[in-house]
Amino acid sequence: MPTTIEQDTSWMLDEVLRVPHVQHAILVTSDGLLHSSRGDLPRDRADSLAAAVSGLVSLAKNCERTLRSDAGQWWQGLDEYPWGYLMRVAAARNTVLAVVAGREVDMETLSVRVQQVVQRLGQAMAAAPRAGQ
Known part of the structure; x- marks a missing residue:
């Protein structure tokens, strides 16, 4: 059953998924937890992608x-x-939006x-940092 934050952000x-050739969109916390996921990515792969995205963001920072x-x-x-x-x-404090799209996607769109x-997600996407961060 989806959590309130998943219902509010789904x-x-x-x-984002309405853009042609977009396959997945996920919200990720800075510590790599999956907030919510849309598209055809199975939950276990969405969890793995969330951890990878968190790692990439950390490296960039x-x-x-x-x-x-x-x-x-960043x-x-x-x-x-x-x-x-x-x-x-x-996307918001301690939250990242990650989007997977095919090569045919119009990047400007x-x-x-x-x-x-x-811009619309604002406080609905904000995730409080874990203790010690």
Whole structure:
């Protein structure tokens, strides 16, 4: 049974899935936990993707701190593969929206839709950090 946060955010993830060639959209906490998932990715693979996305975001943040003494916040990342793309966008405090899309996706349309969804998610997506973070 979906949690309240999953119910509150599912319809927003569905907005991203309406972009042609988008296959999956997930919300991930900074510690790698799956908030919610939409699309055709089985739960065990969505959990694995959430952990991987969290790791990629952590690496990106560490790179920024290494390169800049005035490091701010990480915003987004994009990985390109032979089969398509993995887009990661900071969505709210300690939360990331990750989107998997095929090569045929119109990246401009996807980028605009993701930004619109991220703006609307606001506090509904904010995840409190775990103790010690």
